[in-house]
Structures are given as structure tokens and as C-alpha cells.
Amino acid sequence: MDLILTYLTALGLSGIGVGMVLEALGVPCFPGGIVIILAGFLCSQGRMEFQTVLVVAMTAYTVGSIIAYFIGKNFGEPFFKRYGRYLGVGFQELLDKQNLPARSAGAFILLGRFVPGVGNLTPYLAGLVQLPLGWFLFYNSLFAIIWASIYLYVGMFFGNRWPAIVAFVQPRLIGIAILGGLLVLAVLVIRDIRQVRLQ
Numbered sequence: 001m002d003l004i005l006t007y008l009t010a011l012g013l014s015g016i017g018v019g020m021v022l023e024a025l026g027v028p029c030f031p032g033g034i035v036i037i038l039a040g041f042l043c044s045q046g047r048m049e050f051q052t053v054l055v056v057a058m059t060a061y062t063v064g065s066i067i068a069y070f071i072g073k074n075f076g077e078p079f080f081k082r083y084g085r086y087l088g089v090g091f092q093e094l095l096d097k098q099n100l101p102a103r104s105a106g107a108f109i110l111l112g113r114f115v116p117g118v119g120n121l122t123p124y125l126a127g128l129v130q131l132p133l134g135w136f137l138f139y140n141s142l143f144a145i146i147w148a149s150i151y152l153y154v155g156m157f158f159g160n161r162w163p164a165i166v167a168f169v170q171p172r173l174i175g176i177a178i179l180g181g182l183l184v185l186a187v188l189v190i191r192d193i194r195q196v197r198l199q
Contacts, residue, residue, distance in 0.1 A: 040155020
């Protein structure tokens with residue numbers, strides 16, 4: 001934890017900006033939410049300013065979203081056929097979701113961003129179905145404000161209480177690790193049982 005915070009402090013606002021561009025582009029496995037939470041942690045320690053981090057996060061997120069929007073608009077299907085697997089989506093999955101924005105641009109962008117598997121595709125699909133750029137930017141910016149603010153406040157909340165959290169968790173780490181291992185094992189066993197039943 002301390003190493004990650006030191007790294008983020010060294011990168012500063014530019015690190016947060018790059019992270020938010022990657023998050024908006026939907027790069028698989030990139031922990032954009034964690035970056036913002038850790039930025040909130042640093043805000044609680046007075047090492048970063050909340051308003052500045054929020055503006056940088058929103059701006060960078062918007063830049064990434066616009067890039068994704070124009071990729072979807074100008075390259076669309078050929079792009080996803082060739083590079084979709086790198087974004088964690090197959091072409092057939094894209095076709096299944098392509099009609100979603102037509103129902104409601106606002107709901108699709110605001111709510112779709114929170115849905116795993118759909119959120120990363122939102123700006124690409126918005127461009128692909130030719131949503132007006134103005135409306136896309138409006139709803140996308142609204143989402144960015146809500147998302148970044150929530151995650152920053154979460155980081156600040158835990159940052160202010162970090163000594164108490166460490167004091168509570170540290171003596172219980174072994175038990176937490178064992179419990180986590182048992183939960184993973186249980187999920188794997190249940191999955192195998194279901195697969196056997198389906199066969």
C-alpha cells in the first residue's frame with residue numbers, strides 16, 4: 001500500500017491523468033478506480049488537493065472517452081473485429097450490445113458505465129451508433145463527475161481512518177487470508193458441480 005502511494009505521489013497529477021485516459025479507453029485489468037481511491041487517500045493526507053485531482057481526472061477521462069468515441073464512429077466494426085479481444089469483447093458480443101444506445105442515450109451512458117462488460121464499451125458503442133457528440137460529452141461528463149467524486153470521497157474516508165483500519169486488520173490477516181481462500185475454493189467447487197450437472 002505504502003509503495004503504491006509513494007509511486008502515485010511521485011507521478012503526481014500526470015500519473016492520475018494517464019490512468020484516467022486508460023480507464024476511459026476500457027483497457028482490461030487497469031485499476032482506474034483504485035488510482036482515484038488512492039488519490040483520495042493522498043488528498044486526506046494533504047499531499048494532493050481534492051478540487052485539482054477532480055478536474056484532472058474529469059479532463060483526462062473525457063479525453064480518453066472522446067478517443068474511444070471517434071474510434072467507434074470512424075472505424076467501428078473493422079476495429080472490433082481486429083482489436084476487440086484486447087478490450088475484452090468479441091465481435092458477436094458487440095453486435096448483441098450495439099442496439100442498446102438507441103433506447104436511451106442518457107441511461108446508456110450514465111448507467112452503462114457502471115455495468116461490468118458494458119461500461120468499457122460505452123464510448124465505442126456511442127460512436128458506432130452515431131450518437132451526437134454533444135449529448136455524448138454531456139452525459140459522459142456527468143458520469144465522470146459522479147464516478148470520480150464518489151471514488152475520491154471513498155479514498156478520503158479510508159485515508160482519514162487508515163491507522164484504525166490497519167490496527168484492526170493486521171492481527172486478523174491470517175484469518176482473512178484463510179477465509180478468502182475458502183471462499184475461492186467454494187466458488188470453484190460450485191462451478192464444477194454446475195458444469196457436471198449441465199453435462
